[in-house]
Amino acid sequence: MTSIKQVSLGVHDDKRAGQFWQQALGYVRRPPRFEGDDWIVLEPPSGERGVAIAMDTSESPAQEFPRVHFDLDAGGRDLDEEVARLVALGAQRVDWQHYPDSLSLGERPYVVLADPEGNRFCVEGNRRG
Numbered sequence: 001m002t003s004i005k006q007v008s009l010g011v012h013d014d015k016r017a018g019q020f021w022q023q024a025l026g027y028v029r030r031p032p033r034f035e036g037d038d039w040i041v042l043e044p045p046s047g048e049r050g051v052a053i054a055m056d057t058s059e060s061p062a063q064e065f066p067r068v069h070f071d072l073d074a075g076g077r078d079l080d081e082e083v084a085r086l087v088a089l090g091a092q093r094v095d096w097q098h099y100p101d102s103l104s105l106g107e108r109p110y111v112v113l114a115d116p117e118g119n120r121f122c123v124e125g126n127r128r129g
Contacts, residue, residue, distance in 0.1 A: 004051050006041065007070075010058025011117040014040045017055050020090050020116050024072075027053070062118030071110075074125025083111045083123055090116040 011017040018040035022029065027042035030052065044050035074082035087093065096112040103109060110124040 006043075006052035006054050007068075008054040008056065009119060010060055011055050011119070012057065012059075013117065014038075014055045014057050016090075017115060017117045017119075018042060021053055021055075023089050024086055024091070024115075025050070025053075062114070062120070064120075066120055069119070070121040072121060072123045074123055077125065078128045079109060079111065079123065079125030080127060080129075082125055083113065086113060086123065092116075092118075094120060 009017070018029065021027065022042050025042070026045065027050070028045050030041040030043050032038075038056075040055045041052055042055075043052040072082075077085075083091075083093075091113040094112040094114050099110075100107075108124050108126055110122045112120060112122055114120050
């Protein structure tokens with residue numbers, strides 16, 4: 001069966017974006033494949049599950065309603081604590097008008113953020129309080 005090997009993300013400042021996503025996800029930078037390879041590729045640490053993220057510079061602007069975006073899971077951390085951690089790393093809160101008025105049984109709340117490059121992503125999790 002086919003699987004996703006990596007997701008490629010266009011950014012203006014690949015070093016800034018790479019640093020943010022490395023800290024946000026706890027990923028490690030993959031060594032360049034060849035001399036002059038300037039793509040920044042982050043992957044889960046050895047033995048961890050996850051999909052690699054490749055970043056290269058792009059002049060395209062970040063989209064307000066992107067067709068593709070990351071959905072993160074806060075794991076065992078409180079959703080609001082995880083959002084605060086990501087904001088401290090450089091993420092920005094997004095004024096999102098489309099949050100549901102109520103959650104269905106089994107649904108968890110989420111927050112829409114943008115990385116330092118303006119690429120939007122969601123963080124889902126539980127709130128303790």
